[in-house]
Amino acid sequence: MDRSLLLHVAVLLGLTAIAVGTAQSAEAPQPEPARQKALVHMVRQDCGSCHGMRLTGGLGPALTPERLAAWPDDSLVATIIHGRPGTAMPGWARFLNESEAGWIVARLKHGFPPLD
Amino acid sequence: MRLAALLPALALGLAACASTPPDAVRGSGDLGVVIERAAGRVQIVEHSHDSRLGTVAGLGDLSHAHVAFSRDGRYAYVFGRDGGLTKVDLLTRRIARRIVQAGNSIGGSVSQDGKLVVAQNYEPGGIKAFDADTLELLADVPAEYAPGKFSRVVGLADVPGQRFVYALFDADEIRVTDFSDPRKPVTTRYPAGKQPYDGLVTPDGRYFLAGLFGEDGVSLLDLWKPEAGVRKILSGYGRGEEKLPVFKMPHLRGWSLAAGQVWLPAVGHHEVLIADAGSWAETGRIPVKGQPVFVMARPDGRQVWVNFAFPDNEWVQVIDTVERRVVHTFSPGKAVLHMEFTPRGEHVWLSSRDSNRVSIVDTATFAVIKELPADAPSGIFFTARAQRIGF
DSSP, rough: OOOHHHHHHHHHHHHHHHHHHHHHHHSSSOOOOHHHHHHHHHIIIIIHHHOTTTSSSSSSOOOHHHHHTTSSSHHHHHHHHOOOOSSSOOOOTTTTOHHHHHHHHHHHTTTOOOOO | HHHHHHHHHHHHHHHHHSSSSSSSSOSSSEEEEEEEEEGEEEEEEEEETEEEEEEOOOOOOOOEEEEEEESSSEEEEEETTEEEEEEEETTEEEEEEEOOOOSEEEEEOOOOTTEEEEEEEETTTTEEEEETTTTTTTEEOEEEEETTTEEEEEEEEEEEETTEEEEEEETTTTEEOOOOSTTTTEEEEEEHHHHHHHEEEEESOOOOEEEESSSSSSSEEEEGGGGGGGEETTTTTTTTOOOOOOSSSBBBTTEEEETTEEEEEEEEESSEEETTTTTEEEEEEOOOOEOOOEEEEEEEEEEEEEOTTTTHHHHHHHEETTEEEEEEOSSSSSSSSEEOOOSSSSSEEEEEEGGTTEEEEEEEEEEOOEEEOSSSEEEEEEGGGGGGGGG
């Protein structure tokens, strides 16, 4: 076996591992599994009062990936935390923090998890 | 030979067994429907013995589902969020008919003569009338308020004369549509207050009240003198107080009248508002545990029961309408979404979404009589609604 090839492969694998690790740490921390479950429940059931349990809209707009695609994440996080003046959207800062709102926004943009 | 003669009778008997539940021959006046919102299913219940009779599934997205009844109390018209309109036979416990009539719907009502079912829709914004037997579309009445602009419709209520009253959340209007000629409806428009979120008619069908989200107050239209237009009552009720964020819109219906007064939820305040049902002047306010969602009078009007928006939605409070104070506070479960009184009010059924149960409570002693399991229940609707104006 060619030793230098083996070395190359090992170095490449190492670099890939570092790159993946960096990408993960750059993303917002994930809420604990129990908290994720509570957040999914809150979005579907309580946000669902206005946005619909399937998030297809009601008195509030639809929260589907297509509808949210054009909105920057930080603007959506701000809407969740502070509400939108002049509309019926209240701020939810009492019930979640910005990092949790960021987790919700990321999930909404990729198709929100179902209730279990 | 004898066997051959018996066979047709036997086959008939079997066919009857297959299509008719054994207890199908019964009255319908004590029946009801419990919405299991996440499952897209309803339970059929009865309140003579407080039991579940069966379920009917396949009704689509039942978040914010509403139910109206045929005047014979046999059929439930179930309006789903996804625009589904399903006619459920409460006796055979089957779907009699089902259509998808809109993209986003929040409810509907039945005409005075029982022949029309009218749906109120967010998308496309407007109302639609259907034949109550066949669900054939008879009339489409878009809530157009500017060229190409359609408002979401709230607060639809049937009133005498084949008319339906409703409010336009996006257009600050109350409208009355007359379906005397079902295929040629006539609509009259009345400017109202800012962002009406729901509406109700008094039990006589005379006054339509639209609760307002965009300002503190209630818009009132006298349907016996509609030419006088809309007036505002309870104006500025939140003056001097900070308006709290509203995590769930209150709901209005014709159960607000009790002891000669209307009892209404304040929006963004922990209060029930009281106005005289003759002069419409404010006569009082009752501090309560959270932001009220349903403020519902017991049919005799001696009590008013209140549930609350998130995050206070585990609580229920009872107001004595003579003493004008809260006389009982309790929690039947987590996330109490709805209440329904038996027709004469000895019991009330309460749904607790996150406790997966319906609690049946004695309104005189406040004792829990029974708890029925249900999958994330929301609305509870009894067939007695079929006999009332504005439900």
